[in-house]
Amino acid sequence: MPLQLCRFKKIWGDDFNNLSVSRSNNERTKWSAHTPWNGDFGDAQFIDPVDIFADPEKNAPFTVNDGILKIRARKQDNGKWTSGLLSSADPTTAGFALMYGYFEARMKLPSGPGVWPAFWLASNSPKDDKTPSVEIDVIEYYGQFPDGFHSVWHVWDKTDPKNQRSGDIITSVPSGSLSSDFHTYGVDVTKESIVFYLDRREIGRAPTPREHTKPLMILANLALGSGWPIDKTPNPSDLLIDYIYAFAPDEQKQDATCKE
Numbered sequence: 121m122p123l124q125l126c127r128f129k130k131i132w133g134d135d136f137n138n139l140s141v142s143r144s145n146n147e148r149t150k151w152s153a154h155t156p157w158n159g160d161f162g163d164a165q166f167i168d169p170v171d172i173f174a175d176p177e178k179n180a181p182f183t184v185n186d187g188i189l190k191i192r193a194r195k196q197d198n199g200k201w202t203s204g205l206l207s208s209a210d211p212t213t214a215g216f217a218l219m220y221g222y223f224e225a226r227m228k229l230p231s232g233p234g235v236w237p238a239f240w241l242a243s244n245s246p247k248d249d250k251t252p253s254v255e256i257d258v259i260e261y262y263g264q265f266p267d268g269f270h271s272v273w274h275v276w277d278k279t280d281p282k283n284q285r286s287g288d289i290i291t292s293v294p295s296g297s298l299s300s301d302f303h304t305y306g307v308d309v310t311k312e313s314i315v316f317y318l319d320r321r322e323i324g325r326a327p328t329p330r331e332h333t334k335p336l337m338i339l340a341n342l343a344l345g346s347g348w349p350i351d352k353t354p355n356p357s358d359l360l361i362d363y364i365y366a367f368a369p370d371e372q373k374q375d376a377t378c379k380e
Contacts, residue, residue, distance in 0.1 A: 121321070121322045122320055122321055122322075122378075123222070123306065123308070123317050123320040123321070123322070124376070124378040125222070125320065125367070125378060126373060126376050126378035126379075127369065127370055127373050127374055127376055127378065128221065128222050128367035128368060128369060128370055128373075129367060129368055129370040130365055130366070130367050131218070131221075131366060131367065131368045132208075132216050132218070132365070132366040133363060133364060133365035133366060134150055134151075134189075134363060134364050135187055135362075135363045136184050136187055136188060136189040136361060136362070136363065137184070137187050138184060139169070139182055139183075139184045139189070141153055141169045141182055141206060142169070143168045143169075144156070144210050144211065145210055145214075146207075146208065146209055146210040146214045146215030146216070147210075147212075147214045147215075150208070150215075150216075151206040151207060151208060152206070152207045152208075152209070152210045152215070153166065153167070153168050153169055153182075153204060153205060153206065153207075154166055154205060154207065155205065155207055155242075155339070156207060156209055156210050156211045156213075156244075156247060156337070157211070157247055158211075158247075160205070161343060162203075162236060162343030162344050162345045162346065163201060163234075163343075163344045163345030163350050164193050164201035164202055164203035164342075164343060164344040164345075164350075165200065165201070165202050165203070166181075166202075166203060166204055166205045166341065166343075167180070167181055167202045167203075167204065169181070169182050169204075180192045180194055180202065180204070181193070181194075181202060181203050181204030181342075182204050182206075187362065188360050188361070188362055189360070189361040189362075190358050190359070190360055191203065191204040191205075191206075191237075191340075191341065191342045191358065191359040191361070192204070192342075192356050192357070192358050193230070193235070193342050193344055193353070193355075193356060193357040193358075193359075194355060194356040194357075195353075195355040195356075201344055201350065201353075203341070203342045203343065203344065204341065204342060205339065205340070205341035205342075205343075206338075206339060206340050206341065207337060207338070207339045208337045208338040208339070209244045209337035211246070211247040212246070212247075213244050213245065213246055215244075215337065216337065216338065216366065217244035217334075217335035217336055217337045217338075218335055218336055218366050218368060219309075219334075219335045219336070220309055220310055220311065220368070220369065221308070221309060221366055221367050221368045221369060222306060222307070222308045222309075222366070222367040223241060223258065223306060223307050223309070223336070223338060223364075223365070223366050223367075224304055224305065224306035224307075224317075224364070224365050224366075224367075225239040225258070225304070225305050225306075225340060225361060225363070225364045225365075226302050226303070226304045226305075226361070226362040226363050227239065227259075227302065227303065227305065227340075227359065227360060227361050227362065228298075228299065228301060228302045228303075228359075228360040228362075229261050229298045229299050229359060230263065230299060230342065230354070230357040230358055230359055231263060231266065231296065231299035231354070231357075232263045232352070232353055232354040232357060233263050233264040233348065233349065233350075233352045233353060234263055234264070234344050234345060234348055234349060234350035234351075234352065234353030235261070235262075235263035235342065235344060235353060235354075235357050236260070236261070236262060236263070236342075236343040236344055236345060236346045236348075237259075237261050237340075237341065237342045237343070237359045238257060238258075238259060238260045238261070238339075238340070238341055238343065239257075239258045239259050239305050239338075239339075239340045239364070240255065240256060240257040240258055240259075240260075240338075240339050240340075241255065241256040241258070241307070241309070241336040241337065241338060241339070242254070242255045242256075242336065242337055242339060243255070243332075243333075243334040243335075243336060243337075244334055244335045244336065244337040245334055250278045250279055251333075252275055252276065252277040252280075252283065252331040253275075253276045253277075253331070253334070254273070254274070254275055254276075254329055254331055254332045254334075254336070255272075255273065255274040255276065256272075256273050256274075256307055256309065256314060256336065257270065257271060257272040257273070257274075258271060258305050258306065258307045258316065259271060259305040260272060261298060262346065262348060263348075263353070264348055266295045266296045266298070266299065267292060267293060267294070267295040267296075268290055268291055268292045268293055269290070269291055269293070269298065270288055270289070270290055270291075271288070271289040271290075271291065271307070271316040271323065271324060272286060272287065272288045272289070273286060273287050273314055273326055273329065274286040275329045275331050277331070285329075287326050289316060289323065289324035289326070291316075291318060291323045291324070293318075302360070302362055303318060303319055304317070304318070304319050304320060305317070305318060306318075306320065309328065309332070309336065310328065311328060312327070312328055313325050313326065313327060313328055314326050314327075314328055338364060338366065340359075340361060340364060341359075342357065342358075342359040344357075
């Protein structure tokens with residue numbers, strides 16, 4: 121079933137006509153370059169934005185050109201990999217988060233074994249909050265499997281590990297198609313359900329966990345590894361993002377009939 125986007129109104133977004141990212145301060149910039157809980161992950165170090173070089177290709181890990189954000193994973197001269205992450209909220213919960221609505225990114229994924237790009241949501245909680253939280257991975261892509269991707273939901277509970285649970289939807293695609301062109305990846309979160317979309321066509325759904333009690337921040341990153349070797353990962357590898365949007369339900373149009 122196609123997404124009924126006319127029933128929503130865009131309330132937040134980034135078309136990446138410029139770059140607004142800091143190390144971790146969403147009062148000053150639109151994005152932070154690290155997870156709010158200091159939980160950076162993968163085999164490439166997420167680094168702070170660099171803006172001191174005249175050559176834009178050296179301003180890793182983030183560059184913007186013609187309305188496209190490039191997040192670059194690069195193997196440095198010391199043999200260590202670096203890459204980038206964006207978060208719409210910081211450890212104080214400053215920034216953007218939305219409880220219910222439709223979230224979408226238009227991206228072109230890197231190709232090759234070891235790449236691990238993702239567009240995902242997480243509960244916007246104070247850094248030391250120990251109540252259960254929810255994570256929704258709109259897309260997790262593993263480069264050594266170019267014929268599909270994962271859409272995942274998690275419940276994390278620091279006080280009761282037995283309460284932790286997750287679900288995974290695997291979507292098959294023509295091999296290499298997610299790296300050869302841009303596609304949209306979206307999720308509609310309501311009180312009742314989490315519905316995943318590829319190019320605004322539903323690919324799967326799950327009941328919304330009862331632990332979803334906090335607004336969701338937006339994250340996008342190019343990680344490496346996730347248990348898979350990176351010795352053959354292309355250097356550099358680039359995740360291209362055209363835009364990231366968030367839409368809230370438009371109560372006045374909830375019964376509208378949308379044209380595709």
